[in-house]
Amino acid sequence: MTLLTDAEASKYWNERHQQETDLRSGGDISFDEATNYMFYLRRLTMLMDRVGLQNNPVAPLYLLDAGCGKGYFSRELAKFGHQVDGIDGSEAAIAHCRELGGGPRYHRTTLSGWRTPWLYDVVFTVDVLFHILDDAEWERSTRNLASLVRLGGKLIVGDWGEDGDHVYGNYQVVRGRDRYLPLLDACGMRFDGWEPYRFRRSPIGLYTFTRIG
Amino acid sequence: MLIHELLPLVGDAQSVVEVSQSGDALRELLRAPAASAYRAYVPDGEKMDAGTVVVAFLGPKPEAHIDAETVAPALRELPVGGRALLLLGWPVPELPYHRLLDELVTAGLQVLQVVPLDKVSRHGAHCAVLAARVDRLAPLRTHLSDAPLDLAGEAPDLRALLRLTGEYVFGDLLSRPLRRNLAAAGDRIKEQDERIRALEKEIAARDATIAKAESRLARARNDLADLRASTTFRIGNTVVQGARRPTRGIVSVPVGLVRIWRKRGTPGERPGPQS
Ligand SMILES: C[S@@+](CC[C@H](N)C(=O)[O-])C[C@H]1O[C@@H](n2cnc3c(N)ncnc32)[C@H](O)[C@@H]1O
Numbered sequence: 231m232t233l234l235t236d237a238e239a240s241k242y243w244n245e246r247h248q249q250e251t252d253l254r255s256g257g258d259i260s261f262d263e264a265t266n267y268m269f270y271l272r273r274l275t276m277l278m279d280r281v282g283l284q285n286n287p288v289a290p291l292y293l294l295d296a297g298c299g300k301g302y303f304s305r306e307l308a309k310f311g312h313q314v315d316g317i318d319g320s321e322a323a324i325a326h327c328r329e330l331g332g333g334p335r336y337h338r339t340t341l342s343g344w345r346t347p348w349l350y351d352v353v354f355t356v357d358v359l360f361h362i363l364d365d366a367e368w369e370r371s372t373r374n375l376a377s378l379v380r381l382g383g384k385l386i387v388g389d390w391g392e393d394g395d396h397v398y399g400n401y402q403v404v405r406g407r408d409r410y411l412p413l414l415d416a417c418g419m420r421f422d423g424w425e426p427y428r429f430r431r432s433p434i435g436l437y438t439f440t441r442i443g
Numbered sequence: 444m445l446i447h448e449l450l451p452l453v454g455d456a457q458s459v460v461e462v463s464q465s466g467d468a469l470r471e472l473l474r475a476p477a478a479s480a481y482r483a484y485v486p487d488g489e490k491m492d493a494g495t496v497v498v499a500f501l502g503p504k505p506e507a508h509i510d511a512e513t514v515a516p517a518l519r520e521l522p523v524g525g526r527a528l529l530l531l532g533w534p535v536p537e538l539p540y541h542r543l544l545d546e547l548v549t550a551g552l553q554v555l556q557v558v559p560l561d562k563v564s565r566h567g568a569h570c571a572v573l574a575a576r577v578d579r580l581a582p583l584r585t586h587l588s589d590a591p592l593d594l595a596g597e598a599p600d601l602r603a604l605l606r607l608t609g610e611y612v613f614g615d616l617l618s619r620p621l622r623r624n625l626a627a628a629g630d631r632i633k634e635q636d637e638r639i640r641a642l643e644k645e646i647a648a649r650d651a652t653i654a655k656a657e658s659r660l661a662r663a664r665n666d667l668a669d670l671r672a673s674t675t676f677r678i679g680n681t682v683v684q685g686a687r688r689p690t691r692g693i694v695s696v697p698v699g700l701v702r703i704w705r706k707r708g709t710p711g712e713r714p715g716p717q718s
Contacts (some may be wrong), residue, residue, distance in 0.1 A: 241682045284444060284587040286559040288535045288569075291587060347617050349610065351586060381584040418602055443602030 231400050233363045235249050239401055240319050243361075247322040254321070256299025256357075258432075258437060273356060273388075273436075274306050274428050278436055280386050281352050282302065285311035291351040296341050296375055297358025301327035301334065308333030339370035349380035356388040357434065360404045368405065376417040379441045384422075385414070387437040391424040410437055418443035444558050444589065446530075447474040448494070449571050452558070453526050454592045457494030460484050462517045463509050469500055469530075471564050484517045493524030500568065501543065502532020507567070511542040517549035521576040524594060527552060530568035535559055543572070553577045555592060556584045583607070 234242060247255045253266035261269060279426065291312045295304040298316030300323050308314045316333040318324055324338040337344070341358065353375050364366040372387070379385050390396065390404040397403050411421050419439035426435035450456060450473050458480040461469055475481050482489070484497070488700035491497075497517045502508030518527055527547070533539060540557075547554060552574040559570045575581055575594050583603065599607065670676055 241515075277511075282587060282589070284589055286587060289559045289586070381610055382583050383602065418606060441606070443600060443606050 231397070233397070233403070234401050236364060236367065238359050239361065239363060243400060244322050247320050247326065247329050248279075252300055253302065256371050262429075269427075269429050270302055272427060273369065274303060276425065276427070276436055277303060277307065277354060277356075277386065278310075280384055280436070281307065281310075281312070282356075285357045287311055288356075292348060294344075294353040294375075294378060295334070296344070296352045296353060296355040296371075297361075298334075299337070300321050300326065301330060301332075301336065303332040303354070303356060305330065305332040308317075315346070315350075316421060317341070339368075342367060344374065344378070346378070350383060351380060352384045352386065353379050354386035356386075356436075359387060360389050360402050362432075363401065364436070368403075372413060373417060376414055376419055376439070379419070379439075381441050381443075383389045385419055385437075385439040385441070387439070388434055390433045391426060391435050391437075392433075404433065410439075414439050444587070445561055446472050446566055446568060449473060449528055449558065449573075450475060451589055452556075453496050453528050453573060453591060453655075454594075455494070456496040456526070458482065458493075459496050459498055460491065460517060462497060462499040462514045463501075465500060468655065469498060472530075472568075473498065473528075486516055487520070491520050491522060491525055493522060495521060495525045497521060497525070497527045498529070499527075500530045500532065502530075504532065508532050511546045514543075515546040515550065518546060518552060518576075521550065521552070523576050524576045525576045526592065527572070528570040529574070530560075530566075531570050531572065532567050534563075534569050538570070547572075547574050551576050551578075553581050555581060556586075556588065558587070573708070580604075598625045 232347070235377065246259075249255075250259070251263050253263055253270055254261070257266035257269055285291065293307055293312050293313055293314045295301070295316040298304045298318045300322070301316050304314045304316035304327065309332070316324075316327055316334045316335075316336045317339050318327075319338065319340050321338055324336050327334070327336045341355065341362070355375060359368060359371065363373055375387075376385055387410065389410065390406055392406045393408040394404050395403055395409070407424070414421065418441055422438040422440055422443045424435050424437045426432070444452075450459075456475075456479045459470075459473075459475050460482055462484040463469060466485055470481050497514070499514045501506055501510060501514060514527075514529065520534070521527065529543070531538065531540075531543075544554070554572060554574050556573045557570055558573065560566075562670050573584075573592065575592065577594065580598045581592075581594045583599050584590075584592075626699050
């Protein structure tokens with residue numbers, strides 16, 4: 231099966247965000263809205279474990295939700311008192327996020343193209359990198375996200391935990407440990423572990439890396 | 444973070460040495476465990492060891508806080524592995540940490556974490572410094588980390604130090620325009636305050652002028668009413684009316700004059716406010 235081009239993939243996401251319900255549009259399209267709600271909550275608690283259970287209004291944590299879709303994780307994490315930037319390539323998704331408000335600041339940009347004078351305590355990208363089908367763009371995106379993590383900060387990546395790549399349909403290429411670990415090690419990131427979502431039969435989970443150099 | 448979460452963060456403290464002489468106040472705030480010996484600092488007194496934590500409350504109020512110089516001798520007595528937990532009574536955005544940092548560095552302590560605190564209104568401590576006496580760099584800690592200190596962990600390597608200095612240099616660069624913008628915003632607020640005060644003065648002066656004009660007007664109206672009511676005015680008026688209409692005047696002037704003569708001495712009707 232031939233994979234979508236970058237332009238086709240971004241058109242696909244923009245239309246999906248316009249047509250689909252809130253959670254199905256950025257979640258798992260094979261599940262209904264209620265199941266997606268469970269799926270989102272499961273991943274939110276996994277993010278909480280990694281971001282930590284402390285907050286402070288005077289000196290908050292700064293988070294980047296890379297590929298935020300309709301902004302569920304951005305909004306929920308902002309409710310905990312964190313300052314969240316959400317970025318996504320889809321105009322429709324960003325418009326939806328801005329309409330809902332709730333604290334985060336949203337920017338329409340690709341993962342590889344996001345530039346800011348500020349580093350983040352945590353950069354997370356939930357189920358986005360395996361939608362970047364072009365290897366070079368995937369690598370540029372991963373490197374760019376790592377560069378935005380401050381010393382001691384975390385990079386959290388949703389992808390599968392095996393070695394090797396695997397293609398699902400025409401719009402998903404999951405990449406495994408043998409891709410992420412060497413690339414991010416070279417970026418000064420320590421691999422802390424991978425934990426599966428343990429949601430139905432999802433092969434995906436969260437990689438956690440800490441910047442140590 | 445809550446103030447009583449701080450001592451567990453410092454790690455197992457066998458003895459706590461307080462420099463601020465708060466009586467029991469600081470000990471109670473920190474909820475020092477009964478297992479750890481808590482004592483007041485005496486210069487060159489009981490020897491400190493790696494299990495010692497020096498605690499103090501520093502801040503802007505001399506009656507409640509001590510300053511960096513006062514805590515310094517105790518810091519210098521800490522051996523390698525000894526730790527310091529210093530509460531600071533300044534709001535985080537205004538924290539004048541330079542003096543304290545001087546003393547910490549001079550005493551060979553590494554600042555490991557500065558923790559912003561909750562419930563400031565209850566105890567007045569805005570944040571707390573966790574520091575340790577080291578003979579090599581201790582592992583770096585993250586903002587809001589609540590894992591207990593681990594001084595024995597791997598020291599940051601050259602790459603981490605390059606990263607650290609790089610982040611510092613960029614951070615320093617970027618903080619400069621922010622600082623400038625903040626100062627400019629402060630100036631603008633001050634200017635606006637002054638302008639508001641000047642306008643308020645102007646309004647008060649105008650109010651006073653209006654009040655004066657109103658009282659002058661009221662006085663003039665009263666004078667006019669009194670004048671209209673006076674016998675002289677009314678006689679003059681009757682004569683003028685008669686002169687204007689000589690045919691009717693032959694009869695009406697004497698009749699009017701008689702009426703006025705009879706009513707003389709009784710006050711005339713005052714004109715209404717709209718007259
Ligand atoms: C499966 S959705 C996940 C959305 C969100 N993380 C969530 O879990 O709700 C994938 C998102 O990634 C975005 N995306 C895909 N490739 C991107 C790229 N190269 N740069 C920015 N966003 C991208 C899409 O627009 C889409 O919103």
